[in-house]
Amino acid sequence: MNRVRALNAKDTLRQKLASIQNASTNLGGGMIQMMLILREENEAKAEARRADEEQRRRDELAAREERCKSEKKEAEERRLQESLAREEHVCRDREDARARTQEMAMIFGALTMEP
Structure with a gap:
């Protein structure tokens, strides 16, 4: 948007420069006016x-942000995926420990049974 405004201003200044050059040629001078226009254009x-x-x-x-x-x-x-994986691992470990405990309880029960 700023570029378009600048380009429009540049074109306007060029038109002014052309008209001032024509006027200065017709009047036989106007070097200062031409310099001012060039300065404005710059x-x-x-x-x-x-x-x-x-x-x-x-x-x-914006790109950096x-x-x-x-x-x-x-x-x-x-972090969320790692947390879910850790939680899943803990649940599996608990289930394995529970299964081992039940297995040991059954073995102890079988050993303590009287024939």
């Missing part, structure tokens, strides 16, 4: 460059 170009640079910085910042959010989301997802 200022417009500099403003367009600054606007482009600022837009580039904003785009880079988006990358950071994405990385945080991926890290959170990994």
Whole structure:
């Protein structure tokens, strides 16, 4: 948007320059006016460059923030998956321990039975 404005300003200044050049040719002078127009045109170009640079910085910042959010989301997802895997592992260990305890209780029961 700033670039479009700068380009429009540049075109306007060029048109003014052309009309001033025609007028100065007809009047036989006007070098100062032409220099002023050229200076304005250079200022417009500099403003367009600054606007482009600022837009580039904003785009880079937005991309950096988006990358950071994405990385945080991926890290959170990994932590969640790891937590679920740990929880599943603990549940399996408990079930195995329960099964071993029952098996040992049955063995002790069989050993303590009187024939």
